[in-house]
Amino acid sequence: MADLEAAKINHDNHLLLDQPCLRLPYELLRNNFRSVHYPFEWDSNAVKNAVKETANGLISGKTSAQDAVKSLDQMLGKMRGLKRKLAAAAEEEDRLYRQMDARVAHLRELANLNTVDDVKYEAWSRQRLDRLLVDYMLRHGYGSSAVALADERGMRDLVDIDTFATMSKIRQSLEKGSVQEALSWCNENKKELRKMQSNLEFMLRCQQYIEMMRTGSQTKMIDAINHAKKYITPFNDTYPVEVSHMAGLLAYRPDTKIEPYASLYSASRWQKLAETFSEAYLKLLNLPMTPLLHIALSSGLSALKTPACHSTPSSVQAQPEPEQSQHHINGANDGGDSATPTATPDAAAAQPQHHGTASLTTRICPVCSTELNELARSVRYAHHSKSRLLEHDLVLLPNGRVYGKARLEEYAAKSGLPQWQVKDLVTGEVFGVDGVRKVYVT
Structure with a gap:
């Protein structure tokens, strides 16, 4: 009887490990809807207002026929641009729905199994192991190997290659000393990052300020002061210590040995920024910080x-x-x-x-x-x-x-x-x- 109980599959425990597999498509669908919702509202209202103004101008005689034609051409251009955005969003939505269908079917196979002795369980668990390996490789920068394994096993819809490819691209740009791509991502997700109380954008703005100060150029230092007034000083109530350190940096050169200013000029800050971005990115998508392979392996090792x-x-x-x-x-x-x-x-x-x-x-x-x-x-x-x-x-x-x-x-x-x-x-x-x-x- 004990052997039968041990061989019985606990579906709830299995799903604990596979939660990100189902959750991520929903998070991406929400982000995809948000990315087109505001542009659609903005552009559609702008077109409505332009049509109304043009019609009123023609009726009152204040707008000539040529001006009306130009206004209509501008409106058509905006609508064509909006159509392209909506078409891209629709394609992304279809891809995410296809992923959801594949993942639900994958987990439904587990629901139909009752014991680990079932011959189908070995094939299912092998596929899950492949998913965990792809997840591990994507998180650690082995993108080409992850893609090769996913294609070989025919499970592109069961893994999140595009999501981690975006994260890896921005992380690599930070490690190479560029904050532009990370700032663009922060701007796209500003509202969510604010709800998370993430300090990522503040740290990126501080790094911009530090790089301006590093040059030692008088012009750059003036730009740095203006940059600090615009992007750093508003955070004085939230991060008072960090803001004071940024202000004190004006008195120190990059070769200083005095802390904390020596650490602020250190090149290791780029790696810290990359790690902070990765944490914010994963948290925004409700993904665990630890690779799923480590979680599964730790559970097994702990039991033994x-x-x-x-x-x-x-x-x-x-x-x-x-x-x-x-x-x-x-x-x-x-x-x-x-x-x-x-x-x-x-x-x-x-x-x-x-x-x-x-x-x-x-x-x-x-x-x-x-x-x-x-x-x-x-x-x-x-x-x-x-x-x-x-x-x-x-x-x-x-x-x-x-x-x-x-x-x-x-x-x-x-x-x-x-x-x-x-x-x-x-x-x-x-x-x-x-x-x-x-x-x-x-």
Whole structure:
């Protein structure tokens, strides 16, 4: 029964990881509507007013026929430009709806699966892993590799290549020392950034001011003062300390060693600006700051991690008895007296002196593997309110391994051993029953 429950798919937990997959198209649809809503309202009102003025002018005789024709030509030009904007927005909307349909169908496949033993689940989980890999590569600047993988797997509509390509383009421009593209993006999303209380635009304006001051030119310094009056001074109530630092920068040259002005002139500020932009961009679209691959990997490592996974070989070998593990397994002798705390199978497997090789643990436990051990070091231990996998009659063998007593007796009988002996299911070692100790789980 426990195995059936463990194999059952928890759809709610799966959807926690896949929320951004569904949420992003809705956010992009909202942004797409907003990008054309105000221009449409503005241009349509302007055309209506122009038509009204032209008609009134013709009726009153104040407007000649030639002026009326010119006015109509201007109105037609505005309407053609508005039509192009609406056509581009309609194409973007169709693309986003196509993405939504593909992603809903992808998640519907999961809803039709009940257990991880279903043959279709492996194919579905493989596709999700590919999505997570594409997400990781897009976030870290491997755009061409991400596109190649998405095209190879035929899942363009399941990943957000265009969204992250835009972010990567603006981020790279900041790393190269240009704020123009980032400021244009801030202007397009000014209202949302204000609601988020983001300081991105303020930092970009400050960087413009710093670059003007860096030149040391008298003309540029005058421009910098005018720039500060227009873009920096209005933030005095919100960022008083930063504004005072900008004012103090007038007295210091780029080669100063005095803080905080030396840091303000530092080239590392461009990298900080790039990181601030990335955070604002992802937050605006309700995307997590951490790659989804890291979230999934951390969850899996946390569920498997025990203190034994990071025990050093020297510390394990120095103990005459196996150490106590995260599972709080305590051993006692047959007489009921308390004994030295004992270890889980993972801790026992980490003791090479019993089996002649230290690679057994790394083959069994992913957390102990060479590739993931260091990565899992900072991952928290999972909270287990109860264990479904522990047998009720656990016993500890002299080699530190823990098994169910019934399983050991059944295996010993199949191996033709006498009743006073048991055999390790993994290593094949034979022990007397007088050396087996009862294990209590607390």
